[in-house]
Amino acid sequence: MARFRALKTELRSMLEQPDWEASLQHIAAMPAAQTVGPLMSFFLFGGEMKWRAVTAFGLVMGKLAQEDLEQARIIMRRLLWHMNEESGNIGWGIAEAMAEAMINSQTLANEYNRMLHSYIRETSDDDNYLDHPPLRRGVYWGLGRMAKKYPELIRPSVRALSWGLQDEDPEGRGLSAWALGFIGTETNIPALKSLLDDTCPVELFENRKVHCTSVAQLAQQAIEHIQSHHTVD
Known part of the structure; x- marks a missing residue:
């Protein structure tokens, strides 16, 4: 227990530094069995610390998947359990951590991307749809993060993300x-244009920095990305 507390203090100190990114490779080189628990505990902090811990967690998982894929799968299943209401956990930062793990491992992405998608897909059967808006934000972010790297893998999520444009939660829409x-x-552009007057603020973590933006700005950016891609095609 003393070792755990000492390691947790060490990791927290590294992630709180202005140059926290310089410590990421050192954290990734540490035994995953020791770092996963403390890093997950930092998800509850919110703000910058959550995002930094999620980033470090993803690198740890990427390395673990290369060295011991089965152990990485066990941790991914642990994350899935944390997203389950029966676990008694709230799930803060879990969807983001799942996405970041998959960003760092193509194998994990191939195996678990559908689970991430399931949290915003409503069906007539028993489903995984998240009723809590802050948790849905994590899924929307995770799908966007993955879509940048694995567009073909995440393309089946277009319909669910389109529904997300009407989410009751402003940050979810953005x-x-x-x-x-x-x-x-x-075909998504008309719905995106309907958000161009939506000035609700949105916090976006991108390129390892937190950006303060708005639903309207993100909708405009999306329209430009889609039109640019279509023009290139």
Whole structure:
């Protein structure tokens, strides 16, 4: 227990530094069995610390998947359990961590991308749809993050992300628009244009920095991405 507390303090100190990115490779080189728990505990902090911990977690998982794929799968299943209401956990940062793990491992992406998608897909059967708006934001962000790297893998999520443009949660709408910018088509543009007067603020973590933007700005950016891609095609 003392070792765990000491490691948690060490990791927190590294991630709180202005040059926290310089510590990422060092954290990734540490044994995953020791770092996964402390990093997950930092998801609850919110803000910059959550995002930094999610980033470090993804690198740890990418390395683990190369060295011990089965152990990486066990941790991914642990994340899925945390998203389950029966687990008794709220799930803060879990969807984001799943996405970041998949960003760092094509194998994990191939195996678990559908699970991430399931959290915003409503069906007539028992489904995984998340009723809590802050948790849906994490899924929208995760799908957008993955869509930048694996557009073909995430393209089946276009319909669900389109529904997300009408989410009751403003940040959910903005993050859905951002994600659609990477995999949407011209058929999504009218719905995106309907958000151009939506000035609700959105926090977006991109390129390892937190950006303060708005639903309207993200919708405009998505429209430009889609039109640019269509022009190139």
